[in-house]
Every structure is written in structure tokens, then in C-alpha cells.
Amino acid sequence: MDWLPAAASTYAADIDRIFYVILAVTGVILVGVLTVLIYFLFRYRGREGRKAFYIEGSNRAEVIWTVIPALFILGLAFASQSVWPKIKSPDRxxxxxxxxxxxxxxxxxxxxxxxxxxxxxxxxxxxxxxxxxxxxxxxxxxxxxxxxxxxxxxxxxxxxxxxxxxxxxxxxxxxxxxxxxxxxxxxxxxxxxxxxxxxxxxxxxxxxxxxxxxxxx
Ligand SMILES: [Cu+2]
Missing domain, CATH: 2.60.40.420 (Cupredoxins -  blue copper proteins)
Structure with missing residues (x-):
């Protein structure tokens, strides 16, 4: 895509590939989170006669929203393993x-x-x-x-x-x-x-x- 600067080195394409993978993953998550946020703003907005209620919290939900992003980050770390050391390790x-x-x-x-x-x-x-x-x-x-x-x-x-x-x-x-x-x-x-x-x-x-x-x- 031409909104990135010219790719004029041997490893530029590798870096761009990782960049696009991260952009796609974080982009999908961003749109999803914002959509739910906006929906909840309307769904649970203040209305006459509606009482606030107390939520205890849920261990299950917390485990899910911790483990899934952690897996994504691990996946990205593994996916970039073929590129990063090639560029950054002095012994290579x-x-x-x-x-x-x-x-x-x-x-x-x-x-x-x-x-x-x-x-x-x-x-x-x-x-x-x-x-x-x-x-x-x-x-x-x-x-x-x-x-x-x-x-x-x-x-x-x-x-x-x-x-x-x-x-x-x-x-x-x-x-x-x-x-x-x-x-x-x-x-x-x-x-x-x-x-x-x-x-x-x-x-x-x-x-x-x-x-x-x-x-x-
Ligand atoms: Cu300087």
C-alpha cells in the first residue's frame, strides 16, 4: 500500500508484514470494543425510574478477557520471531x-x-x-x-x-x-x-x- 514510505531495504517487506498483521488484529479488536461500548451507552443509559444495581464481578469473565489477549500477544511474539532476531541480533x-x-x-x-x-x-x-x-x-x-x-x-x-x-x-x-x-x-x-x-x-x-x-x- 502506498501510504507507507517506499520499502527500499531487504527486510522492509518483513517488517511491513508484521505491521499489517498487528494492525489487523488490533484494528478488529478496537472496532469490536467501540461497537460494544457505544451499544452499552444507549442500552444502559439513565432513564426515569431506573435504579442502578451492583455487580459482584465474575472470575470467569476476568479469566477470559485476560487469557485471550495474552494468547494473541504470544502469537504475535512467535510470528515475529523469524524477523526480529534476523534484524536485531548482532550474531546474525x-x-x-x-x-x-x-x-x-x-x-x-x-x-x-x-x-x-x-x-x-x-x-x-x-x-x-x-x-x-x-x-x-x-x-x-x-x-x-x-x-x-x-x-x-x-x-x-x-x-x-x-x-x-x-x-x-x-x-x-x-x-x-x-x-x-x-x-x-x-x-x-x-x-x-x-x-x-x-x-x-x-x-x-x-x-x-x-x-x-x-x-x-
Ligand atoms: Cu538526535
Missing amino acids: FPTDALELHVRAEQFEWNVTYPGADGSLGTDDDFTTRNQVHVPVDRPVVLHMESIDVIHSFFVPAFRIKQDVVPGMQNDAWFQATETGEFELACAELCGLGHYRMRARVIVHAQDEYESWMVEQS
Whole structure:
């Protein structure tokens, strides 16, 4: 459906599927509860000569309305098991990935690239500010740090959102499936300039990326 942002990463469709399942389950429950609520508002409205009466409560009803939602939540947890660990568990990150270092600070994203030698922490590393350049169809692992407060790395088109907590290294990965420009926004209210803590993610074709790298380093 096109009211979601473009789905431009390998796991975007998996995330969307879970989103729609949860939306359907909670949507049906919402409509059901509201329908009963509105019906009861009319059915039991105050009327002349009608006395209020006291309800003792029912253990059976309580067990039913506790167990059924609990089963739904367990079901959703199991249904998402094939997706969540694949995206979030560091031990399942792609191993052949391009590794970038991301330093978040009030109010910008600084991205360090490995340069021509392909490894971070060497002399030919270089950094861009509020721009993230990545190649298409290649996994990218982000090693992220914040130097001040909590920020959150959010690229809606890739369905990636990862908090970046000061004092920790927070890793995340994605693999873009489309070339073009996408928005990176900070998704954690991080101060007065939070609204302008955004960057462009530029997804290059593979060969174009190589030449961009060489140009920069
Ligand atoms: Cu921020």
C-alpha cells in the first residue's frame, strides 16, 4: 500500500508484514470494543425510574478477557520471531558487510568510512556530515556512538530504527535495494535542535560508489 514510505531495504517487506498483521488484529479488536461500548451507552443509559444495581464481578469473565489477549500477544511474539532476531541480533549480522562508524551528536550525524583500504580506524578514513553514502545491494553495518544524549537512527524507507545511547556502542545493519536519496531522521527527542537533526542517505550503484570512495579518500 502506498501510504507507507517506499520499502527500499531487504527486510522492509518483513517488517511491513508484521505491521499489517498487528494492525489487523488490533484494528478488529478496537472496532469490536467501540461497537460494544457505544451499544452499552444507549442500552444502559439513565432513564426515569431506573435504579442502578451492583455487580459482584465474575472470575470467569476476568479469566477470559485476560487469557485471550495474552494468547494473541504470544502469537504475535512467535510470528515475529523469524524477523526480529534476523534484524536485531548482532550474531546474525551479515559478515561481508561494509562497515561504517556513526557518531551522533546534538544535532548532526557524522559518518566515517573505511576509505580505500576497506578497514575502519586507519589513516585513509574520512567523514561526512549529515550525509550517508552507501552502495546498493550490499549489507551495511553501522557502529554507532553518541557523544552527548540519546539519539535514534531512523531511515523510514529502510525500516531501520536504532537508539544510539551515550556510553554504549549500538550496532545496526541494513541492505538497500534501490538507488536514490532517502531521509535519515533522529527519532529521539534530543534537545532544542532535534527537528533539524536529519541527513540524506544516498544509495549509489556499486561502481558509482567505488569511484565516490576513491574521490573522497
Ligand atoms: Cu538526535
